[in-house]
Each structure stands twice: as structure tokens, then as C-alpha cells.
Amino acid sequence: MEEYVLICEDSTEGILTGVYEAYQFKKKRGIDSHDCIHLATREPDTQRLFTEYNNIPTDYEKAEKVTNTMIRQLGNETWYRLSMAMVSSLDEKADAVYHTIVLGLKLQDRHITDRLQEDCVQRAFQCARASDNELCHLKQFLRFSELQNGMLYAKIDAKHHILPFLMPHFADRLPADNFVIYDENTQMFGLHARFQKWYLMQGADFDEEKLVYSEVEEVYQKLFRQFCDSIAIEARINPKLQMNMLPLRFRPNMTEFQE
């Protein structure tokens, strides 16, 4: 049996366009089952035999159609979980999300993500869990510093592209602050202006070296380092446990581990 792989852009809109095109593709070619169609977010390292590869350009209108259908027929909860899966950096996310949508629409099940005995749901669940874990970690470990003009600045290095999910959390918490979160990995900025809506920005020229911090910034950083130092009980020192709870990869961007 011949297989088809549609290669879409590695973004939520790209994957959703891929889903739309997959349905079209199946209809046009008269393919029996969605099982023969796969989505991928990049060219495979080695191409397989008897497999046709097609590139899919991202189309925001098509993506929106799929979004609307999903929300209407599968509900907000499913939409949220699959969005979390789509921002993960795992390779199989596009295919897993696509087949979960197909199955959900076929069964008209608003709790499709609970069917963990289904392989595609299981894979989408794993992708969503990976990004969700990172989201939780960054809510914990992100650190702002105050710039001279009173603006807050934070740098993160996220494995999964969770910045759009991180912004609402901080926008709710710090409504009266101007703040920027910079994701080093995707080179994306999340911006929030005092009492206004947040938005994302990509492709800005940025040099961290040029940032000027406020006068009190250093004082508070020292105070916090002192606090973290004093709070530990000597009789219980346990670096292994600390490492389990706070993985090393977050530490370069954390105040208490700097200097």
C-alpha cells in the first residue's frame, strides 16, 4: 500500500493547514483511509520507498477553519490539549495531532484525549505532557530583572515553544508592569505593556549586552541570593534532590545561581 507524507511548517498554523490539506488530499486522490496519510514537520533524514512526499505551504485561513471545526465539534478542552501538543518539539506531534483529530471527528467524542488506548491519542498526550511540564517549570523558574526605565526583562531557553502559553500567566499577575520575555531558542519576544494586551514579536534586532539595569536591581538580586542561602538547613543538604527538582538546564537564567 502506498503511503503519503505531507510536510508542513513547524508551527501551530502550519500543522493545522496540514490537517486541512490531508482531508482534501484524501478526497481528491480517493484514498481509503487516513492511516495511509502522515503529517511531518520536516523532511525525513532518509526517504522511504513507496512513499510520496508533498510540501504544504501554510495558509492562515485554512488553519482557522480547522480550529473552528475543532472547537465546535471537540470542545475547548480538546483544543487546548492539542495546542499544547502542537507547540512541543517532538517530531511526531503533527502526525499524532492529525490522527487524533480524525478519530475525534469520526467518533464525535469531545473527550477524545481521554482514549489513551488509541496509539495516536497516546502520542499526542505525550507531546502535550512534554510541553506542559516545561510550561510549569518556566512559571516557576523564570526570573525578571528590572531595567533602568522600570521595565522587566526575562530570558528563557525553552525546549518547547510555550511562550504563548506563558504570557497570559504573567500578564494576569503583573498587569501594571511593562515586561518582555525573550525566548532565546526561538528568538521570539513576548511583550506586555502596562494595562494592555500582550503580543508576540519575532525577528527584532536585539543585543542583550546593551541592556542597562536599574540601580536597585543588583541589591535585590543580592538579597534574594542571601535568602536562598540562609533558608537551607545544613543538616539536610542534598544536592541530588535539588537537582531532581530544579534541573541544571534552567540555572543559567536564574538569579540565585548567577555569580
Next chain:
Amino acid sequence: MGDLIQEKSTSCEIDTAADCRVSHDIGKQSGIELRTASTQTIMEKLSILTDAAKYDVACTSSGVDRKGNGRDMGNCVSAGICHSFSADGRCISLLKILMSNECVYDCKYCVNRRSNDVPRATFTPDEICELTMNFYRRNYIEGLFLSSGIINNPSYTMELIYKTLYKLRNVYRFRGYVHVKGIPGTDPVLIQQIGYLTDRMSVNLELPTAEGLEKLAPNKHRKTILTPMRQIQNGIAQGKQELALYRSAPSFVPAGQSTQMIIGATPESDYQIMSVAEGLYDKFGMKRVFYSAYVGVNEDKALPSVQAASPLLREHRLYQADWLLRFYQFRVDELLNEKHQNFNVLLDPKCDWALQHLEQFPVEINRADYQMLLRVPGIGVKSAQRICKARKSGALNFDNLKKIGVVLKRALYFITCNGKMMYHTRIEEDYITRNLLAEHEKLPFDKDGMTYRQLSLFDDAQENVDLFGKIS
């Protein structure tokens, strides 16, 4: 109500050798200079008063969901958020400090007791507010945990705390999490007032039994400890009723109350300790009971030697059992009894229970009710929930279970899928015990460290992994 307090805070405006001068404008309106009296800088005060507060266990920020109001700083997430982990692996969620480490009491186990010669310091309300606001804004902390040594008398101290919280909530307009210690013997009116400003209040039980308390904390009495606990409990119940009637009623201690006790300083058995904890959950509506393995800081003939190792494994077992009570629907009598007073050192309490009740196993995964699934070693709350949801649409097999997050190497002796066991294993106590022991239990400490991570149903995948197997 506070002429005395006024006097205290004015005396702090003399600026001497404050190399750590901090100024910050709240909401960009009023500049407040943080200066300190005498020669103490903010830095010194912070290190003295953090050091003095570190033996307090509870550092959780869970139990209340409060969205931002679009204007003031702060919100609360019901699962709680840990912001860092200190070198001992414990979670740092709140700015955990004492208002003051001056104390008129002389509790034998306490580092701040009156008879100890340690550096003393006292924060002013403004200093605490500034630190909280600035730490919170930088995402260092989730809120404030304020406790205090006893200055003059309990009511005087709590009034200082009230002043601080009032300022933090109404002048600085902080909406983040606040946890306050209730000091036994305080005027009930003060407790009531503070209850409307804080999210959680806790009164320390200190020691599991009244005899222990009498021996080690001569200034404290069981009755004065239980009185504010009861008051808070009633306040919470009444507050809920009022909220149901009037939506805008101020909420009273919305995140509930907790307490803690020191274990290993007095000779109680695990059975006694767990029974006390169960009583607190049942009769006082506690959200959490914390157990603190005794760490020797004072030389005293009434105490275990300072060199004695802290009973960390014991504390770990107590926490495991505490989880079984709160989330796994166990009762203390099922785990321990008069004859069997202490937990098994080698096995966690849930495995131990299962081995004593083999007649209830194996459990059929596709049919057993949720309560029974929770009792299977290797299945945690999340996996049990996932199993219940998933099996509605079709039978599960062992491979599915593994992917859902069940720890099969422990569960396999106790379950069947579609009527079949995973391997040919015998339902026999010695055989299963031997096999379970061969899988070395993962403890969160080697010899000398131990965790108190935020313990809550949703945010502590790691904790749950350590305790009951991988769930998420």
C-alpha cells in the same frame, strides 16, 4: 491600637551605615526609603530572620485560586508554584521570614528561645512589604510566609503582623499568597482580623502529645494551641456560608489552615502521630499536617543529642502515610494498630498494606472501582483517573497501562488485565516481598537530605513518582 508600634517604626528612620539602601516606588506614587536602625542592614536582617525561620516546614502556596484584577500585582494558583529549591532540596515558594526573632518563650527545641545567645533582629512592616513586592515582581516568590518570635506577648506580636499585612494588602495592594502563623494565646479579635488578610493560617501543634509539649515547651499549652485552631476552623465554615449568600463577602483564610509537629524529639510511636494527624484532618478540617524530623540545634538534657541523625526515613514514611489518608482514602487503623505501632522501614506503607491484604488481589484493571485502583501499589491518583476515563471507551492492556504511567514493576503482582496477569507470578506474601525489595525503593535522600516539595495533588509529579510510582 498601636502607639507602641508607631514608636518602633519611627525609630528606624535614622540611617546609619546602611550600605544596602533600597528605595522603590510602589505604583510609582510614594517613595519609601528602607533604612534600618542601629548598624543592621537589610541584608543582615534578612539573613538573621530567614535563618531563624528555616526550621518551619510548610512552604506551600497552594489551596486558593485568585485571578488578577487587571490593576494590582499578584494572583494565586490553586496548585501552588515552587520558585526555587534550596541546597537541601526543599522548595522555596514563599518569602519565609520571621517578623522578629526576639522571643520571651523558652521552648527547649527552638533556636530562637530566650536563653539562646543568637543575633536578634526585627523587621519593620515597610521593610517586609518592600521585600515581598520586589521579590514577587521578579518572580522569585509566590508570596509571603510571616511568622514571628514572641515580642512582649502573643497579642502584641500578632498586632505587629496585622499591621504588616494590612499595609501589604491595602497600601501596597498585593494580591499574591500570604501565609501567617497564628500564635496561641492571641486575642481572638486579632485572629479574626488577620484571617481576612491572609490566605492560609497555621497554628503549630509543635509536638504530637500534650505530655511532650509540657516537657519541651513549658510556656505553651495544648489547650491554648487548639483554641485558635478551632476559631479558624469555625471562621472558615462561617465564611463559606457568607460567601454563598453574598458574593462579595470578604473571604476568611480561603486556603485553609495547616499545622506542623516535630517528630523524633519525644518518644511517640508512628501510630500515635498518625492518629493525631487523622484527628486534625477529621475534627479540625486541616488542609495539611506537616511533620518535621527533629534537627538538634540546642544542647538540653530533655532533648536527643545534637549529634543524633534526624529521623528522615521516619519522616518520609509519615508523609507517605499522610498522602494515603488525604488522597487514597485510607484510614490510620488500616495501616497501623496497637500491635503494629510503627511503619515498615523497608517498604512504603501502601505496599505494606497490600501485602497484608493479599486476599483482595489481584484487581481487574478494566472493572475495579476507583477506590480499589488507588490501593494498588504502582498506581497513583493520576493514573487511576486516567484508567477510569480511558476504559470507558475500550479495554486496556498492560502496554497501555505502562504508557498511562502505571509502574508495572510494582503493580504487576497485584493486577490483571482482561483476566490475565502479566507474568506467571504467585499471590504469596514472601514471594512478592522478595521481588519488591529487589527493586530498590527510590528514596529522596541518600543519608542526609530529604524533601518537602510542595505537596499537592496536581503539581508534584516528582513527589508522586518518588512516593507511589510514575504517574505523569
